[in-house]
Amino acid sequence: MYLILTILFLVISYFYFFATVKYSSKKHELAESKLLSTILTPYKQWSINIGPVVGNSDCIINTVCLNPESKETPLLFLHGTTVGMGNAIRLLEHIAINRPIYAIDILGFGRSSIPTFSKDPLVAEQQVISSIEEWRKKVKLNTMYLLGNSYGCFLGASYAISYPNRVKHLILLEPSGFTKCLLNEKVQKDIPLYTRILFLFSQLIKLGTIARFKVIGKRFLYRRNNNILKTYDTKLIDRNIIKNYLYEASYRKSTGFNVANSMCSFNLNWKHPMIDRIGNLHPDVPITVIYGSKSSVDRISDEYFRKLRNGSYIDIQIIDGGEHIVLYQKPEQVCQLVNQVCMRSDFEK
Numbered sequence: 015m016y017l018i019l020t021i022l023f024l025v026i027s028y029f030y031f032f033a034t035v036k037y038s039s040k041k042h043e044l045a046e047s048k049l050l051s052t053i054l055t056p057y058k059q060w061s062i063n064i065g066p067v068v069g070n071s072d073c074i075i076n077t078v079c080l081n082p083e084s085k086e087t088p089l090l091f092l093h094g095t096t097v098g099m100g101n102a103i104r105l106l107e108h109i110a111i112n113r114p115i116y117a118i119d120i121l122g123f124g125r126s127s128i129p130t131f132s133k134d135p136l137v138a139e140q141q142v143i144s145s146i147e148e149w150r151k152k153v154k155l156n157t158m159y160l161l162g163n164s165y166g167c168f169l170g171a172s173y174a175i176s177y178p179n180r181v182k183h184l185i186l187l188e189p190s191g192f193t194k195c196l197l198n199e200k201v202q203k204d205i206p207l208y209t210r211i212l213f214l215f216s217q218l219i220k221l222g223t224i225a226r227f228k229v230i231g232k233r234f235l236y237r238r239n240n241n242i243l244k245t246y247d248t249k250l251i252d253r254n255i256i257k258n259y260l261y262e263a264s265y266r267k268s269t270g271f272n273v274a275n276s277m278c279s280f281n282l283n284w285k286h287p288m289i290d291r292i293g294n295l296h297p298d299v300p301i302t303v304i305y306g307s308k309s310s311v312d313r314i315s316d317e318y319f320r321k322l323r324n325g326s327y328i329d330i331q332i333i334d335g336g337e338h339i340v341l342y343q344k345p346e347q348v349c350q351l352v353n354q355v356c357m358r359s360d361f362e363k
C-alpha cells in the first residue's frame with residue numbers, strides 16, 4: 015500500500031513540477047499580433063531574409079517599422095535580453111511621430127531565426143553585428159539613429175565601432191556591458207541568493223528549456239518579467255496582452271539570450287566590456303547616454319566617459335527616479351529625450 019502511494023506521489027509530482035509546455039509558433043505569432051494591434055501609428059511588419067550570416071541556412075529578421083512613409087532619418091531600436099522587441103515597441107510610439115522607427119527581433123531572439131552561434135563570445139558578438147549590417151543593407155537604410163536599451167546598447171556600440179558611417183547618432187539607454195561589473199557595487203552586495211541561483215541556472219540551462227516547465231518555468235518567468243509587467247500603464251495597454259506575449263515568446267529556445275549570457279562570467283562580470291573598446295569609435299559619431307537615477311547597472315563615470323571620447327561629442331542625461339527598466343517606467347520622458355537628440359541632429363545636417 016505504501017509503495018503504491020509513493021509511486022502515485024512521485025508520478026503526480028513529476029507531472030506537476032516537470033510537465034512541459036510545447037512552443038507554438040502560431041501562438042507566438044498571435045500573441046505578437048495582439049500586441050502590435052495596440053499601436054495607434056501606421057506600421058508595417060515583415061520578415062527580412064539576410065542570407066546565411068550564421069551557419070549555412072538563410073536567417074530571417076522579424077521587423078516592424080512605425081511611420082514607414084516618413085522621409086526623415088530613421089531610428090533603429092535594439093532591445094535588451096527580454097524575449098524580443100514586441101514589449102517595447104508600443105512605448106516608442108512617440109518617437110514615430112517625427113520619423114520612421116524600426117524595431118527588430120535581434121537574431122536569436124523573438125520570431126527571428128534561432129541559429130547556433132559560436133561558443134566564443136567575441137565571435138558570436140561579431141556574428142550578431144554582421145546580421146544587423148546585412149539587415150540594414152536589405153532594408154536599404156543609408157544612415158540611421160541607433161537606440162539601444164540595456165544589452166542592445168552593447169550591440170549598438172559594437173555596431174557603431176564597426177560601421178561608423180552608418181550611425182548618425184548613438185543613443186544608449188541604460189547601457190549594460192560597458193564596465194566589467196554587470197551591476198553597481200551597492201546592488202551587487204544586496205543581490206538575494208535566489209537571484210544569484212536564477213542567474214547561474216539560466217547560464218547552465220537554456221531559457222526556452224526552463225520556460226517550458228509548467229510550474230518551475232512559470233515561476234522563473236514571473237521573477238524575470240514581473241518588474242516589466244507591473245510598470246506598464248494599463249491606460250496604454252492591457253497587461254495581460256504583454257504577459258501573454260512574454261510567456262509565449264519565452265517558450266522558444268533563445269540562442270540570442272545564450273549569447274548574451276556567454277558574455278558574462280558566473281560572478282556577474284562582463285568578459286569583454288565595452289569600456290575597453292569605446293575609445294575606438296570614430297570621433298565623428300556622437301553619443302548620448304540616458305540613465306535612470308536609481309539604475310542598478312554599473313556605469314562609467316561621466317568624467318571618464320568624456321575622457322574616453324577625447325573631445326568628441328557626448329551628452330549624459332539622467333531621468334529622475336528611473337531604474338534599469340526606465341523605458342517601461344517613464345516611456346514619455348525617454349521618448350522626449352530621444353526626440354530632442356534626433357531633432358537637434360536633423361537640424362545640424
